[in-house]
Amino acid sequence: xxxxxxxxxxxxxxxxxxxxxxxxxxxxxxxxxxxxxxxxxxxxxxxxxxxxxxxxxxxxxxxxxxxxxxxxxxxxxxxxxxxxxxxxxxxxxxxxxxxxxxxxxxxxxxxxxxxxxxxxxxxxxxxxxxxxxxxxxxxxxxxxxxxxxxxxxxxxxxxxxxxxxxxxxxxxxxxxxxxxxxxxxxxxxxxxxxxxxxxxxxxxxxxxxxxxxxxxxxxxxxxxxxxxxxxxxxxxxxxxxxxxxxxxxxxxxxxxxxxxxxxxxxxxxxxxxxxxxxxxxxxxxxxxxxxxxxxxxxxxxxxxxxxxxxxxxxxxxxxxxxxxxxxxxxxxxxxxxxxxxxxxxxxxxxxxxxxxxxxxxxxxxxxxxxxxxxxxxxxxxxx
Amino acid sequence: xxxxxxxxxxxxxxxxxxxxxxxxxxxxxxxxxxxxxxxxxxxxxxxxxxxxxxxxxxxxxxxxxxxxxxxxxxxxxxxxxxxxxxxxxxxxxxxxxxxxxxxxxxxxxxxxxxxxxxxxxxxxxxxxxxxxxxxxxxxxxxxxxxxxxxxxxxxxxxxxxxxxxxxxxxxxxxxxxxxxxxxxxxxxxxxxxxxxxxxxxxxxxxxxxxxxxxxxxxxxxxxxxxxxxxxxxxxxxxxxxxxxxxxxxxxxxxxxxxxxxxxxxxxxxxxxxxxxxxxxxxxxxxxxxxxxxxxxxxxxxxxxxxxxxxxxxxxxxxxxxxxxxxxxxxxxxxxxxxxxxxxxxxxxxxxxxxxxxxxxxxxxxxxxxxxxxxxxxxxxxxx
Numbered sequence: 001x002x003x004x005x006x007x008x009x010x011x012x013x014x015x016x017x018x019x020x021x022x023x024x025x026x027x028x029x030x031x032x033x034x035x036x037x038x039x040x041x042x043x044x045x046x047x048x049x050x051x052x053x054x055x056x057x058x059x060x061x062x063x064x065x066x067x068x069x070x071x072x073x074x075x076x077x078x079x080x081x082x083x084x085x086x087x088x089x090x091x092x093x094x095x096x097x098x099x100x101x102x103x104x105x106x107x108x109x110x111x112x113x114x115x116x117x118x119x120x121x122x123x124x125x126x127x128x129x130x131x132x133x134x135x136x137x138x139x140x141x142x143x144x145x146x147x148x149x150x151x152x153x154x155x156x157x158x159x160x161x162x163x164x165x166x167x168x169x170x171x172x173x174x175x176x177x178x179x180x181x182x183x184x185x186x187x188x189x190x191x192x193x194x195x196x197x198x199x200x201x202x203x204x205x206x207x208x209x210x211x212x213x214x215x216x217x218x219x220x221x222x223x224x225x226x227x228x229x230x231x232x233x234x235x236x237x238x239x240x241x242x243x244x245x246x247x248x249x250x251x252x253x254x255x256x257x258x259x260x261x262x263x264x265x266x267x268x269x270x271x272x273x274x275x276x277x278x279x280x281x282x283x284x285x286x287x288x289x290x291x292x293x294x295x296x297x298x299x300x301x302x303x304x305x306x307x308x309x310x311x312x313x314x315x316x317x318x319x320x321x322x323x324x325x326x327x328x329x330x331x332x333x334x335x336x337x338x339x340x341x342x343x344x345x346x347x348x349x350x351x352x353x354x355x356x357x358x359x360x361x362x363x364x365x366x367x368x369x370x371x372x373x374x375x376x377x378x379x380x381x382x383x
Numbered sequence: 384x385x386x387x388x389x390x391x392x393x394x395x396x397x398x399x400x401x402x403x404x405x406x407x408x409x410x411x412x413x414x415x416x417x418x419x420x421x422x423x424x425x426x427x428x429x430x431x432x433x434x435x436x437x438x439x440x441x442x443x444x445x446x447x448x449x450x451x452x453x454x455x456x457x458x459x460x461x462x463x464x465x466x467x468x469x470x471x472x473x474x475x476x477x478x479x480x481x482x483x484x485x486x487x488x489x490x491x492x493x494x495x496x497x498x499x500x501x502x503x504x505x506x507x508x509x510x511x512x513x514x515x516x517x518x519x520x521x522x523x524x525x526x527x528x529x530x531x532x533x534x535x536x537x538x539x540x541x542x543x544x545x546x547x548x549x550x551x552x553x554x555x556x557x558x559x560x561x562x563x564x565x566x567x568x569x570x571x572x573x574x575x576x577x578x579x580x581x582x583x584x585x586x587x588x589x590x591x592x593x594x595x596x597x598x599x600x601x602x603x604x605x606x607x608x609x610x611x612x613x614x615x616x617x618x619x620x621x622x623x624x625x626x627x628x629x630x631x632x633x634x635x636x637x638x639x640x641x642x643x644x645x646x647x648x649x650x651x652x653x654x655x656x657x658x659x660x661x662x663x664x665x666x667x668x669x670x671x672x673x674x675x676x677x678x679x680x681x682x683x684x685x686x687x688x689x690x691x692x693x694x695x696x697x698x699x700x701x702x703x704x705x706x707x708x709x710x711x712x713x714x715x716x717x718x719x720x721x722x723x724x725x726x727x728x729x730x731x732x733x734x735x736x737x738x739x740x741x742x743x744x745x746x747x748x749x750x751x752x753x754x755x756x757x758x759x760x761x762x763x764x765x766x
Contacts, residue, residue: 003418004410013411013623024624025408027387028396028577030705035386061579062445065619066602073600097601188620194411196444196579196622217456217600218480219449236448237571239579239622240396241407322413 006317009351010324011138011166011298013188013195014341016245020193023248024241031240037232039247044229046250047199050191050258051168051183053175055201058225059246061239064165064186067198069097070220071161071182075130075209076102083128083158085120087113087144088137089327090163098132111330112140112285112300114292117148124156129209131158136167139327140284141300141336143171145291150178159209165189165198169253170265170340171296181206187242190265190297192341193249196242202226252342264382265296268339268348271378272299275352278374279365280304284334297340300326302333304364309335315358321351345379389700392734393707394521394549394681396571396578397724399628403576406631407624414623420615422630427612429633430582433574433641434551434566436558438584441608442629444622447548447569450581452480453603454544454565458513458592459485466511466541468503470496470527471520472710473546481515494713495523495668495683497675500531507539512592514541519550522710523667524683524719526554528674533561542592548572548581552636553648553723554679564589570625573648573680575724576632579625585609635725647765648679651722651731654761655682658735661757662748663687667717680723683709685716687747692718698741704734728762 008015029035040059047057060067072094076082082098085091087109098104107123109115124131131153135146146162153160161182164173168183170190175183181203188195202222210216210223218224224235253261273283273294284300287293303309309325312335316323326334337355339348352375356368391398412418423442430440443450455477459465465481468474470492481487490506492498507514514536518529529545536543544565547556551566553573558566564586571578585605593599593606601607607618636644656666656677667683670676686692692708695718699706709717720738722731735758739751 003412006410006412008411008413010413012620013414016411021408021410025404027389027404028391028399028571029386029389030391030393031396031578033705061622062449062602063620063622066445069601100598100601186620188411188623194622194624195414195620196625215483218452218483219445220602237395237446237569237578239444239446239577239625240571241577241624241628242579242622245624322416 005320007321007347007350009337009339009347010322011189011336011338011340012186014192014338014343016192016194017252017342020245020248024194024245026244028240031238032233039243040232043243043247043250046254050253051175051201052173052177053183053201055175055203056226056229057199057201058222058229059234059238059243060198060200060220061196061234061242062198063195064184064198065093066220067184067200068094068163070200070217070222071184072097072132073101073217073220074213074222075159075206077213078102080129081105081127083107083123083131085115085131085133085144087111087115087140087142088134089139090134090137094132094134094163112142114142114285114287114289115144116289117145117152117291120149121152124152124158128156128158130161132161134163135173136171136295136297138166138298139330141295141298142285143293143295146180147178148291150180154179159206166297166340170261172262175201187246190340191246191249191253193246194242196239197246265340267378267382268343268345269294269296269299271348271375272337272339272352274378275371275375276301278370279356279359298336298338300334300336303335304359307362307364308332312358315362316354319354319358321354345382348379349375388703390704390730390733392720392722392730393705394572394719394721394723395569397575397721397726399575399577400635400725403628403631407577407628409627411623414621415616422626423615426626426630426633429637433636434558434584435556435560436566436584438558438586439609439612440582440584441605441612442617442621442626443581443583443603444579444617444625445581446578447567447581448476449603450567450583451477451546453583453605454567455480455515456484456600456603457596457605458542458589460596461485463512464488464510466490466506466514468498468514468516468527470494470498470523470525471517472522473517473520477515477517477546495525497525497668497670497672498527499672500528500535500674503532504535507535507541511539511541513544515544517546518556519554519678519680521549521681522713524678524681525668526676526678529563530561531674533563537562542589549680549723553644555645558584570629573723574629574632574636576629577625579622580629648723650761650765651726651728652677652679652682654731654758655720655722655735657761658754658758659684661753662739662742681719681721683717683719686718687742690745690747691715695741698745699737702737702741704737728765731762732758
């Protein structure tokens with residue numbers, strides 16, 4: 001198998017468009033020169049629309065985890081309580097990060113189970129300076145109710161930090177309208193750039209929270225980023241090729257328009273769910289609350305009786321398609337198909353077709369066709 | 384002027400070879416797959432030779448500053464004393480980083496002035512858990528005596544953290560022989576890869592220092608890197624294209640051999656100094672100690688009477704060559720020519736020739752030729 005010709009249907013890294021790869025391979029430039037600053041400003045302008053925010057946006061040379069840490073580390077003193085909402089691996093990560101900087105009060109749901117807003121509010125009533133939420137819990141394919149959590153945060157005067165790593169740029173996110181003080185996205189997810197950069201929006205209120213804070217981290221010091229942003233620069237040497245790539249990827253986003261992009265993502269995930277249903281594959285998330293939804297960017301399914309998630313992944317890989325298994329204790333029990341970035345209907349159609357063949361050969365399903373037909377019916381609404 | 388056809392003669396980012404740019408523009412891969420791990424191992428193997436170490440080496444998706452912070456943050460408790468040696472901007476940065484994590488005892492030399500080993504030892508006698516040194520102080524073009532400092536660190540049982548950002552891969556560095564517990568390098572300097580990655584070697588003794596430490600940083604948690612390294616992975620999503628690029632850049636290093644590379648760097652800087660001398664341009668560093676040397680990778684010169692460093696930089700830029708000015712309070716007073724990475728004699732010859740023309744036109748020197756001749760005489764020893 002030619003590795004370079006593998007179709008990535010993971011929840012990131014996602015396939016990167018040839019024009020983005022070409023942009024990335026330009027010769028180096030001086031990161032303190034005018035041309036870098038122009039690129040920086042161009043990225044920020046498009047990102048403001050993607051984030052739906054008037055807040056400052058900074059570009060960090062580090063993964064989404066770096067930006068998650070920057071958000072918590074810069075706003076949390078050691079006696080501050082961080083209410084951490086967990087229903088998957090990345091919620092757990094946010095909790096672990098918070099524990100290194102403050103006092104954690106965690107709402108720990110079983111992974112894949114939606115949050116009960118009453119429970120969230122009860123926790124907030126115990127007092128919290130900050131609340132952290134994973135908008136789209138990639139590890140379990142659930143979309144958490146960011147808008148509702150934002151309302152509760154506002155009511156209880158808590159800072160709202162949202163990990164939008166696998167929604168921003170592909171799913172509906174309204175940073176300002178939802179009252180998100182700090183929102184975070186990674187380059188290699190819905191924005192379809194290579195991994196290595198993260199973008200973070202920071203409200204005035206969040207800056208106030210870090211005004212008197214002692215011992216900010218250094219590389220992730222958001223105040224340093226703000227100071228350098230006035231000159232359209234980064235405080236430390238940026239990963240220049242990744243900026244070239246991000247800029248081109250953002251132009252693709254702009255050309256498509258966020259409205260069309262959001263519709264395409266939602267339709268793609270819906271098609272995968274329809275196909276799964278036609279193949280009698282169960283969704284993994286337990287949506288026991290009306291305000292939670294299946295993810296619009298990654299679909300997590302239970303491995304059908306008689307096959308593990310890892311076997312499905314392996315069989316798909318042999319056919320040239322990379323999907324994801326389960327993480328931590330979900331390894332083997334679930335499998336996940338990412339449909340984020342510039343993924344097109346044809347990519348989803350191929351994935352479903354191959355999945356049907358894999359399951360048929362393993363004698364998990366008896367007929368091929370129903371999955372493909374169901375997916376097509378949904379995707380054809382985009383035509 | 385075509386920006387893509389500018390010759391970068393800065394102390395990083397440096398020009399990146401076309402084959403490195405091509406390697407970087409490959410399609411994305413799964414960072415949890417076998418192909419990534421093979422690339423990771425290949426990089427570490429070559430880096431062990433570059434660092435001259437048997438210690439663990441980790442690859443961070445972040446700039447050299449991130450690795451500097453990781454070194455200090457993971458080994459320093461808030462009551463620990465860090466002896467920070469400063470004679471330039473990056474020494475100052477190390478001091479600022481240390482101040483966020485422990486108690487700083489700084490030896491603050493005037494920028495560009497070499498360290499007096501007796502003074503260093505006196506400071507060590509006051510008690511220090513850790514000593515930080517910039518091996519090559521890029522901001523002022525001085526090479527600090529890492530080997531001697533290593534001996535003093537050993538004698539006084541202090542952890543030795545060395546920033547080798549602009550030496551490792553181009554200048555002589557013997558991490559283990561010199562007793563360097565943590566050594567740091569950036570991708571965009573002597574290794575001639577694009578910016579965005581940093582590599583860090585960590586001794587067992589350094590790991591012992593972080594064994595019981597509470598509240599390690601998260602993204603820069605070296606214990607997490609060690610754990611993932613056992614699987615030839617990184618703990619968080621790596622900047623995949625920069626790994627493709629680094630691997631290819633390291634193959635170039637290996638093909639040239641470190642011995643030849645060190646000789647080429649030393650000869651290149653010597654040629655620039657010879658040219659400067661022939662043009663009556665003074666070196667900036669004050670080498671008032673026998674164990675300090677002019678840098679082998681960047682040459683810092685005083686702006687001659689009648690012109691500022693920034694004007695020289697501007698005039699050179701108009702002729703298609705990017706050099707560097709002075710940083711902070713040295714802005715305008717000095718100018719710097721980088722000669723690191725894959726810089727060839729012809730690049731240095733062109734730079735000197737253009738510099739002579741710039742200075743002649745500004746009526747700073749009366750004749751062109753002596754600089755070129757002096758540089759050529761040194762560089763021709765490489766033929």
